[in-house]
Structures are given as C-alpha cells and as structure tokens.
Amino acid sequence: MRDDSIMVGLDGGGTSSRAALIFKRGGRRVEVTGGPANVSDFVGAIARVGDLLNRLADTAGLSADGLAGAIAHVGLAGVMDAAMADRVASALPFRRVAVTDDQPTMIAGALGDRDGAVAAIGTGSFIGRQNAGVIRVLGGWGFLLGDQASGAWLGRQLLQETLLAGDGMTPHSPLTEAMYERFDSGPGIIAFALSSSPVDFAAFAPEIVTAAKGGDAVAIRLMREGATYIESALTTLGLTEGEAICMTGGLGPAYADWIDSGLASRIRAAEGTALDGALLLASRLAEGGT
Amino acid sequence: MRDDSIMVGLDGGGTSSRAALIFKRGGRRVEVTGGPANVSDFVGAIARVGDLLNRLADTAGLSADGLAGAIAHVGLAGVMDAAMADRVASALPFRRVAVTDDQPTMIAGALGDRDGAVAAIGTGSFIGRQNAGVIRVLGGWGFLLGDQASGAWLGRQLLQETLLAGDGMTPHSPLTEAMYERFDSGPGIIAFALSSSPVDFAAFAPEIVTAAKGGDAVAIRLMREGATYIESALTTLGLTEGEAICMTGGLGPAYADWIDSGLASRIRAAEGTALDGALLLASRLAEGGT
Numbered sequence: 001m002r003d004d005s006i007m008v009g010l011d012g013g014g015t016s017s018r019a020a021l022i023f024k025r026g027g028r029r030v031e032v033t034g035g036p037a038n039v040s041d042f043v044g045a046i047a048r049v050g051d052l053l054n055r056l057a058d059t060a061g062l063s064a065d066g067l068a069g070a071i072a073h074v075g076l077a078g079v080m081d082a083a084m085a086d087r088v089a090s091a092l093p094f095r096r097v098a099v100t101d102d103q104p105t106m107i108a109g110a111l112g113d114r115d116g117a118v119a120a121i122g123t124g125s126f127i128g129r130q131n132a133g134v135i136r137v138l139g140g141w142g143f144l145l146g147d148q149a150s151g152a153w154l155g156r157q158l159l160q161e162t163l164l165a166g167d168g169m170t171p172h173s174p175l176t177e178a179m180y181e182r183f184d185s186g187p188g189i190i191a192f193a194l195s196s197s198p199v200d201f202a203a204f205a206p207e208i209v210t211a212a213k214g215g216d217a218v219a220i221r222l223m224r225e226g227a228t229y230i231e232s233a234l235t236t237l238g239l240t241e242g243e244a245i246c247m248t249g250g251l252g253p254a255y256a257d258w259i260d261s262g263l264a265s266r267i268r269a270a271e272g273t274a275l276d277g278a279l280l281l282a283s284r285l286a287e288g289g290t
Numbered sequence: 291m292r293d294d295s296i297m298v299g300l301d302g303g304g305t306s307s308r309a310a311l312i313f314k315r316g317g318r319r320v321e322v323t324g325g326p327a328n329v330s331d332f333v334g335a336i337a338r339v340g341d342l343l344n345r346l347a348d349t350a351g352l353s354a355d356g357l358a359g360a361i362a363h364v365g366l367a368g369v370m371d372a373a374m375a376d377r378v379a380s381a382l383p384f385r386r387v388a389v390t391d392d393q394p395t396m397i398a399g400a401l402g403d404r405d406g407a408v409a410a411i412g413t414g415s416f417i418g419r420q421n422a423g424v425i426r427v428l429g430g431w432g433f434l435l436g437d438q439a440s441g442a443w444l445g446r447q448l449l450q451e452t453l454l455a456g457d458g459m460t461p462h463s464p465l466t467e468a469m470y471e472r473f474d475s476g477p478g479i480i481a482f483a484l485s486s487s488p489v490d491f492a493a494f495a496p497e498i499v500t501a502a503k504g505g506d507a508v509a510i511r512l513m514r515e516g517a518t519y520i521e522s523a524l525t526t527l528g529l530t531e532g533e534a535i536c537m538t539g540g541l542g543p544a545y546a547d548w549i550d551s552g553l554a555s556r557i558r559a560a561e562g563t564a565l566d567g568a569l570l571l572a573s574r575l576a577e578g579g580t
Contacts, residue, residue: 080477138458145446156435232459
C-alpha cells in the first residue's frame with residue numbers, strides 16, 4: 001500500500017466531531033461522528049479524536065494501526081497557534097498530518113477548489129479567503145474582543161443599546177423597548193448578562209434580523225454595522241471582482257440583505273461541509289501542498 | 291436621647307468599607323474602616339457591615355444596641371434594585387435607614403449640598419446629577435454591557451482595536467503596535483482576555499491616557515469616544531449652565547482634556563468622599579427627605 005493511499009479528514013468542534021477517510025484507489029469514503037473536541041480541554045479532545053479515529057479505522061475495515069500511513073488534515077476548534085497545532089499533531093497516529101483550527105476546513109469545504117471568500121457568521125464569526133489554494137482568515141477572536149457581526153455580538157450590542165435607551169441617552173426603538181420590558185429594566189438585563197454565555201446572547205439574533213427587516217431603527221443599525229465589518233474584512237483580504245462569496249453559519253445568509261449589493265450579487269451556496277474541507281486539505285497535503 | 295441624635299453613614303465597596311457616626315449634639319464624628327462589602331455576596335456583606343457597625347458603636351462609646359435609634363444611609367456596591375435595598379435594610383439595626391448602591395453616596399459626597407454633576411470614571415463608570423437634593427444616576431451597568439469611558443472599557447477597546455489592526459483591517463497606531471508585540475499577536479491577547487478581570491483591563495488605561503496626550507491616533511479616538519459618552523450623559527441629565535461638574539475616580543480628571551471646553555471650564559474639585567456623602571444623605575433622611 002502506497003503511503004498516500006489513504007486520506008483522512010477530521011473536523012472537531014465544541015458540540016460534535018466528524019472524521020472521514022477516502023481510499024485514493026477507488027475513492028471509497030467512510031465517515032463517523034463523535035462527541036465534542038475542543039482543545040481548550042486538550043486531554044479530553046485528544047481522547048475523543050482517538051476514539052473517533054479508532055472507529056473510523058474499524059468502519060473502514062482497517063487494523064488498529066491502519067491509519068499510520070495515512071495523510072490527514074485535522075481541524076479542531078481552539079487550535080490558535082503553531083505550538084498547539086504541533087502538540088495535537090504529536091498526539092496523532094498519522095504519517096503526515098496538518099493541524100489547524102476549524103476555520104480553514106470550513107473555508108475549503110465551502111469553496112472546494114474555487115477561489116473566493118467565506119463569511120462564517122454564527123454564534124461567533126470569522127471571514128476567510130481562499131486564493132490559489134492559500135487560505136487566510138480574519139477575525140474569529142471570540143465573544144469578548146471580536147466576533148463582530150456574529151449572533152453573540154448582535155445580542156450583546158442590542159442589550160447595550162437597550163441600556164442606553166433605558167437611560168434616556170438614545171431613543172428607544174420598538175425592539176429595545178420590548179427588550180427593556182422583557183427584562184424589567186436595567187438590573188434584569190445585567191442579571192441576565194452575568195449568567196449568560198455567547199450562545200445565550202446569540203439567541204436574540206433572529207429577533208434582530210426580523211426587526212431589521214421590519215424597519216426597526218436600532219436593529220437596522222446593528223445589521224449595517226455587522227455588514228460593514230464583513231465588507232471591510234473582504235476588502236482587507238483583497239477579494240477580487242471575479243471571486244465568489246459564501247455566507248455560511250446560522251446568520252451568514254441574513255447579512256445578504258445588508259451588505260453592498262455588488263458583493264451580494266456574488267453570493268454562492270457553499271459546496272460542502274468542514275469535513276469535506278478537511279479531506280480536500282488532506283488531499284492538497286498529499287499532493288505536496290501545505 | 292432624641293431619636294435623630296445620632297446619624298450613621300456607611301460606604302461599602304468591593305475592596306473596603308467605611309462607616310462614620312455623628313452625634314448631632316456637639317458634632318463629634320467617629321469613623322472606622324473594614325473589609326469589602328459587595329452584596330453580590332449577601333451573607334458576607336451583611337456580616338462585614340455588622341462587624342463594622344459593632345466597631346463603630348464601640349469606638350463611639352455606645353453599647354451594642356446603641357445604634358438602634360440612629361438614622362442611617364448605607365451605600366453598598368451591588369444594590370441594584372429596591373428588593374435588594376429592602377433586604378439589606380431588614381438586616382440592619384437602625385430605626386430608620388435608606389439603602390442604595392454606592393453611587394448616590396459618591397455623588398452627594400462630591401457635591402455636598404450644591405447642585406451639579408459627578409462623572410465617576412474609575413475601573414467602572416457612572417454619571418450622576420444632584421438637583422435640589424434629588425440624585426439621578428446614569429450608566430454603571432458593568433464591564434460587559436456598560437461602563438463606557440471607564441478604565442476597563444478603555445482597556446478592552448484598546449485590545450479590540452489592536453486585534454483589528456493586527457488583522458490589517460485598520461491602521462496600527464504606535465500604541466496598538468506596542469500592544470500587539472507585547473502579547474505576541476492575537477492569540478496572546480485572547481489568552482490574556484480570557485483570564486482577566488475588569489481591573490486587569492483597566493490597568494492599560496494610564497498608557498492610553500498618556501498615548502492620547504502624545505498624539506496616538508487610536509488612543510485619541512478612545513478618549514474622545516469616552517468623552518462623548520460623558521457629554522451625552524450630562525446632557526441627558528439636564529445639567530444647566532450654572533452647575534458644577536466633578537470628575538472623580540482614577541480616570542475622571544484625565545477626561546478634562548477631552549470633553550467639550552465649555553463643560554471642562556465648569557469642573558470643580560470634589561468636596562468630600564462617599565462616606566461624607568452617606569452622612570449627608572443620612573442627615574437629609576433625618577430632616578424628612580428621601
């Protein structure tokens with residue numbers, strides 16, 4: 001069996017992880033799904049990845065060490081620097097493996113082999129571009145200092161605007177007024193915020209999207225501010241006229257109404273998932289790329 | 291001894307608490323200092339307040355129940371609504387007591403009996419006005435959703451700006467560049483933020499103030515944004531031309547360089563501390579006010 005005869009892709013995130021294997025000869029694809037794998041819990045993540053790979057080998061009819069010759073790309077949430085990538089790579093059984101966080105795998109999956117950009121806007125956010133096989137990512141710095149345009153960001157901004165309006169410093173919109181009443185004024189909002197996670201803040205995003213469509217002034221301002229961030233990131237990434245844009249994540253499509261119409265006209269559906277992207281990146285690695 | 295012959299003021303915060311007692315006849319003042327008292331830990335705060343009051347009575351030469359006839363104002367950090375104020379009041383030994391958070395006591399202390407405004411800008415922030423003995427407060431909603439212009443807010447904004455500049459989305463200033471290098475790029479900043487408290491973020495504020503004075507574009511923008519919030523709050527509070535403005539807290543004086551010059555010309559030094567304010571509010575209560 002040649003060394004590059006098996007390619008493995010793995011996509012691990014905070015809620016679940018998936019791995020796939022392709023036999024280069026014949027193209028058979030095998031796939032398994034498992035529990036969360038975020039390297040903020042390194043030992044737990046490695047254990048779950050190990051379990052996932054054992055089941056992948058088993059499902060594919062390989063022996064326990066059957067993956068040792070494979071070439072793999074592993075995208076794991078929380079891999080923020082080269083040191084962590086090396087640490088994860090050392091704990092894996094592959095002959096050759098590239099470890100990244102899950103952003104490059106999402107971008108490669110959404111675009112396939114095309115050049116273009118991905119605005120991934122869910123609870124968090126990041127914006128990336130693939131050009132001639134090279135992927136560059138902006139943003140994704142998390143709830144406290146980044147993730148502009150994301151659901152958690154929208155929700156937190158709305159609560160901030162609600163407090164400012166409650167203080168009489170800015171005019172209420174119907175949406176901020178409804179929020180102020182729902183939480184029984186400022187202390188209720190603060191109590192909510194102190195016990196809430198980014199997912200809880202993001203739960204307000206659908207209301208904001210709907211209110212913006214309905215003409216709510218504050219909701220419109222927030223969607224435009226998020227859209228401006230996305231536009232600015234696409235510009236910074238050097239996106240050219242011909243390149244497609246994929247708006248992914250739970251909120252990506254909602255921004256299509258708010259970004260510059262020239263950009264909006266270039267929005268295309270994603271080609272595949274982050275797992276597809278991990279396999280694609282593994283195949284690029286097999287071909288001698290990065 | 292008449293019922294209103296003793297007045298007690300108490301100022302409790304996250305780092306320490308102080309209590310003072312005045313004998314109306316003769317005006318003798320006794321003061322004691324103790325540990326932190328924030329009602330986010332209700333049982334702990336009440337225990338510390340109880341200890342403080344026992345020592346106050348002792349120092350003043352009163353018996354253990356010598357405070358029972360006193361009229362008191364207690365300003366405690368974390369008292370965010372009437373329900374909590376009632377709960378604290380019920381746990382205290384006074385014949386008549388008003389319980390608020392520590393904002394009204396700071397405002398009354400800084401202004402004494404004058405009309406005017408207080409912009410209290412430290413690790414957190416709030417803006418208040420005293421007019422004909424009535425105190426109204428804006429802001430103070432905490433690090434996550436409010437405290438605009440505060441040290442923690444300035445520090446967090448600087449880290450956000452540093453990440454945007456690091457991503458190439460905005461130009462670096464000397465200050466953001468220095469921050470980016472200090473933390474060895476984005477992941478270092480995120481690691482810092484994840485393990486940091488508002489006090490840690492506020493530790494960058496002196497550098498921001500200095501950089502703004504030195505012409506750093508990002509620092510200037512942040513100070514102006516903070517100043518705009520302060521100006522807007524003063525307008526919302528209905529401050530009139532004749533009223534003085536006290537800029538208190540570790541950062542209040544630094545904003546004198548950045549707020550509207552007409553407002554800046556009305557800045558006056560604070561008359562007293564929050565403890566003085568608590569005593570003043572106790573005396574207003576004794577006089578039949580709120």
